[in-house]
Amino acid sequence: MAPSTSGGVQSLQRAFDLLEGLADAGGEASLSELAGTSGLPMPTIHRLIRTLVTLGYVRQHPNRRYALGSRLIRLGENAGRQFGTWARPLLAELVDEVGETANLAVLENDEVVYVAQAPSKHSMRMFTEVGRRLLPHGTGVGKAMLSTMPPNDVRELLRRTGMPAYTPNTFQDADKLLHHLGEIAQRGYALDESEQEIGVRCIAVPVRGTAGPAAISVSGPEGRLTDAVVDRVAPIVQRIAESISETLQSHK
Template sequence: MAEDSDRNRVKTARTTFAVLEELKRRDGATVTELSDAVELSNSSVHNYLTTLEEDGYVVREGDAYRLGLRFLDFGGRARRRERLYEVARDEVTALARETGELANLLVEEHGRGIYLHRAYGEDAVGTDSHVGQRVHLHDSALGKAILAHLPRERVRGILDRHGMPATTENTVTDRDELFEELERVRERGFALDDEGRVKGLRCVAVPIVTNDGAVEGAISVSGPTSRFGDQRFREALPARLESVANVIELDITYA
């Protein structure tokens, strides 16, 4: 029964996208036109359109339907995400070259972190992460830099959905402890990972925040504990990262 329910949900989702794709292709269509195109009854297509209209994704004009302006929000967000990569890529690469370490750009999607860019300095160590990889947010400096600037309820939802698994003995797995740490991140402007995700690795990260307070992602520098003494780890690298983040934020806003 559960498998049948899952298949029905997948089929419903695919049909919804088929209807939307047809509306896009035709630049608007009637129920009958859509019914013929997606091979469903008029009543079924009408039900899909009614739900999409109620949620603001389509607009009815007489007998025809067209895509609603709510999709501008999605397109704008996707474009800004791509713009973040274009703006931050060279800055992150330069940061890796300057520090000699591993530099990263991470964004959040569906409550997980996704690496958009990684750059290796001359002395950078390899890790198990790669561009496009999805990771938890609670166990890394990058993730905590992002979580610290999301609404508290959103953070709770992410933790409810994805949990707080331990990847090392230093991983924060207590929710109250994590929220206390996120408060410190907001206060000082940067996040630290002291072997919380990878044993023997330290990482410093700062968020990329727009003028309206939205967190677009985070950048970081990571390296072995042997090269990340307290002064470099807690003072020099945070200051350098904040300077680079400021440049990226300005470029996103005004470029």
């Protein structure tokens, strides 16, 4: 927890700590669970949560557990669009260098959300609508993001989402996926081998230094993204991911 000051600033910090605690818990927690993770006194938590519920940033379930509220969606969507605005010139640079469609995605409420795209100039190209949501175990960007997370956190996420198959190639076993994520972490990039869409291959790299997990990718027909092309393109995707990280740091 960051150092705090007195008065209203301290209350504001504590309120954000509780929102982040709910996010870390998968979007839902009880007051006692928040007390355990935040270290705040129960009366303080109760007072702050009541205010956040009134404002719509937290909602209370009938079982008296608390969840992230709908007013956060607008904030998240606008933050994602701003992130995409900063990254779009670098995604365009990536397309110029590799010739395939480039995407930027973030992990939000256990889902991959695409926040920016630069399309390929090929007549046959991959198109993912900005704003589209998918589960992370079945996408290259999702696997890249999961590879940066502690294994226990990944298991919990998979328990919450399940592992439905997008194609016959989608990972459906948590142990096998976790082993695969270790290989991704060592290699520095993920491959989607027709796991989200048959005939499509994707190279994805995590973007470091973001508030939450994020990744960029290039995707195209597997006939164009051959093994030789992957070996050439992966370092370029890694370099652009580093440039996006540096751009984010400069906007802080």
